[in-house]
Amino acid sequence: MNKNKLGQSIEMLRKKKNMSQGQLAEGICTQPAVSQIEKGKVYPKVDTLYYFASKLDTSLSHFVEVLLEEPEEKQNEVIQKLNRLSTEQKHEEILACIKGLSSPLPPWMKLFTGWLQYLSEHYLGFRSLKETIYIFKSLLQEEDPILIRRNHLHISIMNSIAFLYAADGHYLESLYYYDKILSPEEALPVSSEVIDIDIYRIRVMYNKAKTLYDMGETTASLETIEAGIEASLHKESMALLGQFYYYKGQCYEKLDEEKEIICECYQRALSLFEILNKKLYSRLLWEHKSSFLNQLD
Incomplete structure (x- = not known):
């Protein structure tokens, strides 16, 4: 019990x-x-x-x-594994993992694995973007609202919808879902065994900032970046700080800020990438922003 x-x-x-x-x-x-x-x-x-x-x-x-519903340690391990594979974008491994699960799955687990399965099938070319968004919206509208809110699954689904819209250039639709996730209504401190909702909201802020930047809404993007940096420092989370500082530098470039300030942003980003051993990010930063980084030598 x-x-x-x-x-x-x-x-x-x-x-x-x-x-x-x-x-x-x-x-x-x-x-x-x-x-x-x-x-x-x-x-x-x-x-x-x-x-x-x-x-x-x-x-x-x-x-x-x-x-x-009995608590199952093994089930939580599977959830954590699938979340990790999703972050690493290993979609074939996600499908293989889901296929290997014993049936029937508990109702919430069925919803959770279904969301990841549809998302992975889209990225592997088995489902169109339009079809995938339609399925996700249907899940939000038709499933038991209590069940789909467990462990903030509805927020993960909304983030997927927003990300897919942004990738297809539908920025206003994307921002609608990002703002919905970040609204005070979704900020209630509800416990979850699957995700730290405050950390997840930082990721949503980052996705929103990128979307605003791609739209050309530089000032709004910068405001979201500042909020993301503040939230990251408050939660003592370094995971996305480097990316935030990179886009902060990008915004300052667009706004013709002083070069010294831009250089400082890119240097902070580089330092964070190196601390976290994000070699790809460090290499890309040197490739594209070396003129700014060299100013600090």
Whole structure:
């Protein structure tokens, strides 16, 4: 009986409705009881779950499904592996990994692997961009809204839609989805075993900044870059700092900023690439921006 996930699900739905623990408890139980349930400390009674479901606009069957879903360490390992392969763009390996999974998959796992399968099939040329975006939009609109929000899967799908739109030159459509992900509504601190949503939002900021740059919206791109750098420093995450500083230099070039300031951006980018052993990025930076880097010798 998975009381931890049940508590997380109740907390997520409560916060989505901007409801306090006391408001949820009113007429059902006590606020401390809600706190204990959300922390996974106690099992709620069936009638308590029924009234929670009514207040949170979901069904009792949803909570029962979450409660009965046993935590599987092996499943989490598969999720982490697939996320890593996706980051590395190893789409053939993703398809092979998904094909090797035992059936039937739990409902959420089926959605998660389906998203990655459709995405990999697109990049391997088996599905058109238009068809892939249509499938992803259908997932967001037709699937159980509670299920697809588990572990922020809906955000990963929206990011894929935005990225695909940008790659096809549909920048306004792309920005719509990036802004939706970065909206206050999606910034609620909901726990997840799969992704750190704050780190993921930094990646979305980077994707948005690139899209704005490609659109020629240099000032807006620079503002997003600054927000991304600030968020990266706050989270002590170096993963995308080099890329942010590279695009910051690009923006300053477009805005005819002083050469010394541009050089500093590229030097910071280079230092970060070298620290993180991103040899390809370092080489490309030297190839394309050597005139700026040499100014600092």
